[in-house]
Amino acid sequence: MATKPNLAAVLYGPNDLRLEKRPILEPAFNEVLLEVDTCGICGTDVHFLKEGGFGAQMLIKPIVLGHESSGIVRKLGSQVTDLKVGDRVAIEPAAGCRTCDLCKVGKYNVCLNGKHCPTQKHDGNCSNYFTHYADCCFKLPDNVSMEEGAMLEPLAVAIYAARKIEVGLGSKVLIFGAGPIGLMCLIAAKAMGATRTVVLDLARVKHRLDMAKKLGATEVIAIGKDDKEDDLVKKIHMILGAPADRVLECTGSQPGMRISIKSTRNAGKICLVGLGNDDVTLPMVDAISREIDIMTAMRYNHDFPAAVETVANGLVNLKPLVSHHFDLKDVLEAFRVASQSEGNKIMVHLVPRDTNNKKKFVN
Template sequence: MSMLPEKMKAAIMKEPLRIEIEEVDVPEPRGNEVLVKVMAVGVCGSDIHYYEHGRIGNYIVEKPMILGHECAGIVAQIGPDVRNLQVGDRVAIEPGVTCGKCENCKAGRYNLCPDVEFLATPPYDGAFVQYLRHREDFLFKIPHELSFEEAALNEPFSVGIHAAKRLQIEPGSTVAIMGMGPVGLMAVVAAKAFGASKIIVTDLEDNRLEAAKALGAHHAINVRTQDANQVIKELTDGKGADAALETAGNPKALQTALGALKRGGKLAVIGLPAQNEVGLHIPFISEYEVEIYGIFRYANTYPQGIQFLSSGISDLSLLITDRYELDQTQEAMERARTNKAGSLKVVVYPNGFVENEN
């Protein structure tokens, strides 16, 4: 680590559907910043959306940009004010650096900070680079038994942890999760970690449903061939689920999630649909006194997520279906974009694949 290069490779999205590899300067950490040698980056649905469309809602890519925000690596250099990390530490990278001063940050809800600098969210570059500069307080040590890929998965896992906390999932809870993409699959692990006794999942693809069962789901429903709400009623003796999470951003799935609830049930809206407005059954919401929670990223979840994942609660290796070098970032994005039925999690290795490097 003492011989850091002056230049590094970066995968830069020049325009939608076009990524080029360029040499750029290795950044120098200042103050309480840390330079991390990036070892694994998971391709997220938001990365694909920016890659394909150049925007997500009001976040518009207006100049060449580096994608990737699910990441982990090794501390390569520290700034002069860094106190809790040293060169060689293995770390998970929480991608959103917040101001720490606004009322939301001070209240512990820093995911709502209006001045957050979030990796791979315009105008901020992301982690498809060999070295990343990041603030110390958003880096978390990981044990040697946790792989870099698993540590990177702590990012989508944190969404599930945040939702589980808001929904007050606890031992004995019945939980329905709609959509078994990576966020939905990690939400299964979160529900399991918080003690849910019955986890019911839905999706269109059998391979994703099988992965969910391997991670801890008790019942899997393919909505191509089954009526999810009818099956959930049967599985809950007519009551419905205590909590439901919609992770796919699909209007029909959101309506199904609402209909899956028992009286007094709780709904977490995680996925973002293409349209801003979705019709929901208002008399049902009122009569059942449904509590609806918007889920935006997460806050104060990374240490707990690392503890859960380090415990071996689920075998996450089955999620890693595709591996690419940094030079192949374009191919990795295309794989994730076009092979939704076959790929679960695509991972890019900016410094080559090295298992559990020190």
């Protein structure tokens, strides 16, 4: 049962984030009430903070931000049988309506009527308490920390994207963007068998490129303001030994998309993961004439089980990604740091850190 107020990080408009009390909701028959333990800050949260949303998801009412979270089950809905009070879980914040055509063919991640957190119609979970569908809560093994549980959401994004373009043994992979999702894509690509990887980002985020190198990238490229597209393409080909087989574009920027196309081999595959500019100019004749597959990925599609397994079994190590820790009372500063790209993964702790871990974890 809830024993404290439900404080939440509520966005009222661009750069108007407030910490305020919200009601604690009762779980529906197929839901659980969760006490949120840890919440990571994502790029989409920053888009909401800076611009009031992204694409069609512009703010129409105050919403709670946050969706990379783990928590403890505190109350069960009347028909929940697969979880029990006290279970530690990772929270998949995207769920379909279960009845539309998209859901029925397994595309719940882009269901138009689903509960996707946060969107303009649904609150996120950077709050002390949060009700959610029980089947979207995944039990954490004892050897997985609550922080790692919160990072399963961006890892699932990366796994979904890498699966879509069929990263496999021996793949030569280009990753554009060394933010948290780009770094997660690097981790996922290497776990899936990529043998050569190159990560690009702006020179001003050197700390992120340094992290990519630490995580095992074959090489990183710091982009300067005077660098030309074709010169960067040549550098990529030189590092990989050939054009890229697979590309994960994680910035949503026009330069990122253009260089991705130019760097890919004939019949290669590109996945556009990042959300950025609404309109871009791309060398599409080049892409078409070389039959490059350009795909998009939104959220994930039943990739949380794989994310749990890869972390629990030591196939991937997410701990080095965490750069900052904040208590909920300091959530405004946490979002400021995230919005300035001053770190890698920013964690907000809604209970004292390590309270709900089964053992002591060291980053």
